[in-house]
């Protein structure tokens with residue numbers, strides 16, 4: 001999927017919402033346990049209830065890998081379901097991969113050949129040869145961890161050398177590996193004020209921003225510091241949307257939670273004259 005196609009979808013849906021499919025088997029409604037694949041049944045309901053409000057879905061691999069082989073099957077069915085029924089939607093594997101080149105090449109095959117993801121999150125720590133194999137796939141994206149939303153981001157990501165913080169170094173150096181058509185950066189919503197500095201280094205890249213909802217980040221602040229004239233943001237919420245309800249009407253509750261964020265997004269896009 002191209003950058004332009006993502007932007008068109010943002011304008012059409014008046015939304016830059018990414019719904020995180022962190023579909024924890026222990027948290028989904030109990031009545032779904034009667035189905036043959038409870039997590040798939042859950043994901044299908046969530047996707048059907050939100051597809052017109054979301055521009056991206058982001059299954060986090062941990063919630064599928066933790067179930068073994070059946071989890072991987074559920075993941076594959078989920079990706080295929082979204083691709084077949086809602087082909088305009090961008091699908092992100094939140095896998096945080098990256099290894100020596102030979103191994104990264106196989107990670108890339110897993111997400112772009114064996115599974116039909118548009119993008120995969122990649123850790124930058126092992127450097128250029130660990131990231132480039134993912135970038136050799138035309139039309140697919142790397143989303144590089146830059147400044148994460150968690151407390152532990154303070155352990156390394158702000159370390160300074162020559163007055164440059166590590167996350168800044170990641171952003172500047174990696175721009176020679178890929179470009180605005182195949183690389184995005186992860187920046188936590190809990191660090192919204194830092195988006196100003198990040199936009200100075202990467203004005204045109206799309207940013208994947210997790211951390212609104214359950215982690216308490218502010219959507220308005222993210223838009224204030226991070227939005228560019230093509231929006232340039234995919235803001236993720238997982239638990240705050242998918243676990244909005246627990247009963248038979250969980251999909252309706254999820255839709256209401258997504259609608260609330262999408263309405264705020266529409267307003268922010270209008271203020272910036274993007275829609």
Ligand SMILES: O=c1ccn([C@@H]2O[C@H](COP(=O)(O)O)[C@@H](O)[C@H]2O)c(=O)[nH]1
Pocket residue numbers: 020022060094147148149150186187188210211212213214215236237238239240
């Ligand atoms: O810096 C990061 C990078 C990734 N994540 C992931 O995003 C979602 C957030 O879930 P919520 O339930 O909305 O808090 C989850 O999959 C994280 O692993 C992140 O939070 N921060």
